[in-house]
Amino acid sequence: MxxxxxxxxxxxxxxxxxxxxxxxxxxxxxxxxxxxxxxxxxxxxxxxxxxxxxxxxxxxxxxxxxxxxxxxxxxxxxxxxxxxxxxxxxxxxxxxxxxxxxxxxxxxxxxxxxxxxxxxxxxxxxxxxxxxxxxxxxxxxxxxxxxxxxxxxxxxxxxxxxxxxxxxxxxxxxxKPAMACLATRIPTNTPITPEALAAIEAGEDFLKSLGLSQYRLRLLGDTAKIECDPDDFAAIIKNRLSLIDTLKKLGLKTITLDLAGYNCGNMNG
The missing domain is CATH 3.40.50.620 (HUPs)
Structure with a gap:
């Protein structure tokens, strides 16, 4: 100890x-x-x-x-x-x-x-x-x-x-970064599907592989909104092309980075 x-x-x-x-x-x-x-x-x-x-x-x-x-x-x-x-x-x-x-x-x-x-x-x-x-x-x-x-x-x-x-x-x-149910990445009153959770999991697995300290991939229809610590923005930009390729293969059409950074509970309410 x-x-x-x-x-x-x-x-x-x-x-x-x-x-x-x-x-x-x-x-x-x-x-x-x-x-x-x-x-x-x-x-x-x-x-x-x-x-x-x-x-x-x-x-x-x-x-x-x-x-x-x-x-x-x-x-x-x-x-x-x-x-x-x-x-x-x-x-x-x-x-x-x-x-x-x-x-x-x-x-x-x-x-x-x-x-x-x-x-x-x-x-x-x-x-x-x-x-x-x-x-x-x-x-x-x-x-x-x-x-x-x-x-x-x-x-x-x-x-x-x-x-x-x-x-x-x-x-x-x-x-260890805070973890939460994958359903928390989907806005309230938007139906949850197996495909949506699978896309979130695969996308966050990629973000994890980049060594990010805290992150979320929020799903807004066919748009992915990435939240992470501002200190990790550089890693996102450095791996921008491979990240876009990975997420588009999951069916997402638009990839965004939330400049406000990660915030617990963004999908509440």
Whole structure:
């Protein structure tokens, strides 16, 4: 582990461990992102093998993220249960209303909870953190309705706290860019199709290959709007021709770069 934690962060970590120790065993909705990875690490530290990570695989998440999550869990010492979720069977996912995330979260977490309970795990945890309360997160309502416990949030851990603790635990996710469901790249009330999600995933895979630190490929009809950190604009321009060629092969006709840069939640509302 790295240098000692600050007194404030050390106290938050102690609170997190105390919150986790209240349960004899837990299941964790595990995506392999920054938050759920730290939660899994600390839970395994506290509860050992009485922890069941559950990963949902589906069209709404990049296949590369799924693969990485499975390898990451293995390094922590846990083997996730994998659930396949057909989000296209959910009408309110396809229609993409303003509260799509609520319906999708309810749909997915109901399956996670059922799978956990079928294996004797009554307590289900997720990686929501303190900062999630500040953003538009309709999915949080679904978690509350299903009785999902969010120990990172309850322990007062912010996103930066979680990154700092991830560094402390030498987790590779400490500097991992924020990740979100691919459907967040499509404007509200624009129907979501398998083809659209596949195009977004392939386009973002190319952006990732350029070494960008944070990025999104927003889909506006047949127009791609790229958002990234302004420091990465040079990489976009340098690889402009190959980027255009890649995206046009995916059926996109116009390729744009948002000069305002990456901004979380641009498709909300």
């Amino acid at each position: 790295n240098k000692p934690l600050s007194p404030v962060l050390a106290e938050k970590l102690a609170t997190l461990k105390e919150n986790l120790s209240r349960f004899p065993k837990v299941s964790i909705a595990f995506s392999g992102g920054v938050d759920s990875t730290l939660l899994l690490q600390v839970a395994v530290d506290v509860l050992g093998n009485a922890v069941l990570p559950i990963t949902v695989n589906g069209a709404m998440l990049p296949s590369s993220e799924f693969t990485e999550s499975q390898a990451l869990a293995k390094t922590i010492g846990a083997v996730p249960l994998v659930i396949e979720a057909d989000v296209f069977s959910l009408e309110n996912f396809v229609k993409n209303p303003a509260d799509r995330c609520y319906h999708c979260k309810k749909f997915i977490f109901t399956q996670i909870k059922d799978a956990a309970q079928a294996r004797g795990f009554e307590v289900l945890l997720d990686g929501s953190n303190w900062d999630d309360m500040k953003d538009y997160r309709p999915g949080i309502k679904a978690l509350g309705e299903l009785g999902v416990f969010s120990p990172l949030k309850e322990s007062g851990l912010t996103k930066q706290d979680i990154r700092d603790l991830s560094t402390y635990y030498n987790l590779p996710t400490a500097t």
